[in-house]
Amino acid sequence: MQYHVNGELVARENATVSVDDRGFRYGDAAFETCRAYGGEVYRWQRHAERLQRTCETLGMPDAVPDDLALRVAETLDANDLEGAYVRTSISRGVQLGKLTPDEDVDPTVVVYVRPLPRGGVDGERVWDDPAVVQSVKTRRPPDAALPADAKTHNYLNGILARLELRTASSDTYQPDEALIRDTDG
Known part of the structure; x- marks a missing residue:
């Protein structure tokens, strides 16, 4: 590459x-x-x-x-x-x-x-099944603190949310995506 x-x-x-x-x-x-x-x-x-x-x-x-x-x-x-x-x-x-x-x-x-x-890597579809979405404790910073429309290298919120999903996972429950709410919930 x-x-x-x-x-x-x-x-x-x-x-x-x-x-x-x-x-x-x-x-x-x-x-x-x-x-x-x-x-x-x-x-x-x-x-x-x-x-x-x-x-x-x-x-x-x-x-x-x-x-x-x-x-x-x-x-x-x-x-x-x-x-x-x-x-x-x-x-x-x-x-x-x-x-x-x-x-x-x-x-x-x-x-x-x-x-x-x-169609995805090696011809495999990326997604076929319904997604399991779980809300997390991590909150999105208010727009007044960090502009939500700016795509910067700082993705700490998303990383923390994914770590929460990992903690919530078990043999029978595997959330696919985190729902990050704002400070008002």
């Missing part, structure tokens, strides 16, 4: 991000997850616009490269993928040791892909 890292196609084993990158250190990054069919990203423009809005929310409005669509296409082509999971990530980049970000941004831009053929 090859990924696009900072404008270059690199082999998976060489695709790295600095430990001083703010996306790694603080979750200070935006992302979009997309689906490709026939080698083309479904509704790319909508994803690109949402990624731009998230970067604006994070105070880095110029971080999305003008050639991001080309980078995505090159990554799909380099891996000969028709059906794929596509994730674009943009962090504020490497900035050493302080919580307050620098005004100047040299973003880290990564395009990650993996095979995801139509």
Whole structure:
């Protein structure tokens, strides 16, 4: 597999991000997850616009490269993928040791892909049965605290909710998905 890292196609084993990158250190990054069919990203423009809005929310409005669509296409082509999971990530980049970000941004831009053929992996349908959904104690932060429409690298709420599901699971009860409520329930 090859990924696009900072404008270059690199082999998976060489695709790295600095430990001083703010996306790694603080979750200070935006992302979009997309689906490709026939080698083309479904509704790319909508994803690109949402990624731009998230970067604006994070105070880095110029971080999305003008050639991001080309980078995505090159990554799909380099891996000969028709059906794929596509994730674009943009962090504020490497900035050493302080919580307050620098005004100047040299973003880290990564395009990650993996095979995801139509109908699921190996032709197996992803889902046939009804889903078991369980509400969890973890609450969604209020929009006034963290903008709900910003897709950032910080998914701690979702992780905590999934850990709750794991705790609730037994031999006879296996919830598939967590229902995270707001602070008002």
